[in-house]
Amino acid sequence: MDKSNVPGSFQEWVQTLPQVIKDSPVWPSVMYQKSLFLHELCWIDCENWMHDALGKAIVEQITRSCGSISANIEEGFGRGFGKEYARFLTIAVASARETQGWYFRVRHLTKAEVTEHRMRLCDEIIAMLVAAIKDQRRRLKAASKDRE
Numbered sequence: 001m002d003k004s005n006v007p008g009s010f011q012e013w014v015q016t017l018p019q020v021i022k023d024s025p026v027w028p029s030v031m032y033q034k035s036l037f038l039h040e041l042c043w044i045d046c047e048n049w050m051h052d053a054l055g056k057a058i059v060e061q062i063t064r065s066c067g068s069i070s071a072n073i074e075e076g077f078g079r080g081f082g083k084e085y086a087r088f089l090t091i092a093v094a095s096a097r098e099t100q101g102w103y104f105r106v107r108h109l110t111k112a113e114v115t116e117h118r119m120r121l122c123d124e125i126i127a128m129l130v131a132a133i134k135d136q137r138r139r140l141k142a143a144s145k146d147r148e
Contacts, residue, residue, distance in 0.1 A: 006044055010037050026077045031128035035070040035092070038121050042066040042099070045110060045118070055109045062102035068095035069125065082143075086136035093129045096122050 007013035014022075014033070026032050046063055049055030069092045076088025100122035107115045 007037075007040065010034070013037055013040060026074055029073065029077070029132075031125055031132060032070060032073045032077075034121065034125050034128070035073060035096075038099070038118070038125065039066050039070055041118060041121075045106075045114070049106060049109050052109055055106060058102055058106045062099060062106070065095045065098040065102060068092070069099065073129075082136060082140055086133050086140070089129050089133045089136070093126055093133070096126045096129065100126075 007016065010033075014037075021027065021036075042062060046059045049059055072088045072092035072095065076085040076092070079085060079088070100119050103110075103115055103118045103122070110118075
């Protein structure tokens, strides 16, 4: 990838996105935005790892797990709020943890500051997902009490 296409920051990256993405109903979710940003960075990282035999073996795994984070947020959001949304967010947490693990495993092919940035971004996304899951479960409990 042309290094000029590498986003310097999350805010710079957001400015490069097509409006159709920002008009999506799921876009206001920061955890969704950050998961798309992580995938963008992962894609760029994978292009660099493809030049190494061991890196190639990790590329398929990490792109699958990283892409699964935003995909599960999208799918859960599309099914409405509540139990199903919480279930898909839980899957997204697992994918974020897996992605973080793959970044640790590939650390020998990546600069330390890049690895740390990606792992911290995973932590940030995981924290937002866990908070959203708790919120969905709290709302479900409150709704079921209201029906009693």
